[in-house]
Amino acid sequence: DAGVIQSPRHEVTEMGQEVTLRCKPISGHDYLFWYRQTMMRGLELLIYFNNNVPIDDSGMPEDRFSAKMPNASFSTLKIQPSEPRDSAVYFCASRGGLAGESPWENITGELFFGEGSRLTVL
Amino acid sequence: AQSVAQPEDQVNVAEGNPLTVKCTYSVSGNPYLFWYVQYPNRGLQFLLKYITGDNLVKGSYGFEAEFNKSQTSFHLKKPSALVSDSALYFCAVRGVRNTGFQKLVFGTGTRLLVSP
Numbered sequence: 242d243a244g245v246i247q248s249p250r251h252e253v254t255e256m257g258q259e260v261t262l263r264c265k266p267i268s269g270h271d272y273l274f275w276y277r278q279t280m281m282r283g284l285e286l287l288i289y290f291n292n293n294v295p296i297d298d299s300g301m302p303e304d305r306f307s308a309k310m311p312n313a314s315f316s317t318l319k320i321q322p323s324e325p326r327d328s329a330v331y332f333c334a335s336r337g338g339l340a341g342e343s344p345w346e347n348i349t350g351e352l353f354f355g356e357g358s359r360l361t362v363l
Numbered sequence: 364a365q366s367v368a369q370p371e372d373q374v375n376v377a378e379g380n381p382l383t384v385k386c387t388y389s390v391s392g393n394p395y396l397f398w399y400v401q402y403p404n405r406g407l408q409f410l411l412k413y414i415t416g417d418n419l420v421k422g423s424y425g426f427e428a429e430f431n432k433s434q435t436s437f438h439l440k441k442p443s444a445l446v447s448d449s450a451l452y453f454c455a456v457r458g459v460r461n462t463g464f465q466k467l468v469f470g471t472g473t474r475l476l477v478s479p
């Protein structure tokens with residue numbers, strides 16, 4: 242398997258522009274996570290999906306951020322309009338589920354991370 | 364709330380020497396603890412986890428971690444460091460039920476530098 246694939250790897254844009262980050266999880270994984278990494282805040286969980294359904298988006302910083310997962314093999318994180326403080330590395334991660342488990346139950350499996358999308362908003 | 368603390372921003376060690384990267388945790392309930400490693404310009408990679416059972420957990424690349432309940436610690440160790448171990452190391456703890464067991468709460472990271 243190619244692992245979690247993210248695009249673009251680097252994005253430089255100007256304040257006010259729309260940014261779309263893309264993620265292809267590992268085939269067969271039921272969970273998909275979007276994280277943001279900055280020097281100031283470290284790693285923050287933004288949102289996660291189970292079977293394409295958003296389960297918890299409490300980490301999304303504000304309404305300018307939105308995420309979708311239209312099918313099991315694709316997710317997007319959109320920022321509109323972008324601001325300089327959105328500059329960060331955005332990671333997508335996926336994980337396999339266990340048969341019969343609830344998305345609220347205890348999960349112990351490891352996360353597989355993509356290589357990240359480095360966003361710079363000028 | 365669940366949290367982990369990594370008290371050292373950076374750890375320096377000579378190649379061949381043992382290394383320790385420290386992590387302490389604060390949880391309600393049973394701790395589920397993880398270590399991840401991040402190489403430059405890469406995503407995080409899973410190293411090992413403690414769920415239950417033996418306090419000494421063995422993981423990838425020769426790393427191990429010792430769970431100590433009385434000291435609420437989960438230090439990462441390796442008997443003999445390699446230059447290629449130089450990276451950023453993150454300790455993480457599972458979230459609680461009402462905020463989602465799926466959430467991993469990460470520490471701030473410790474940069475490990477192994478000199479030749």
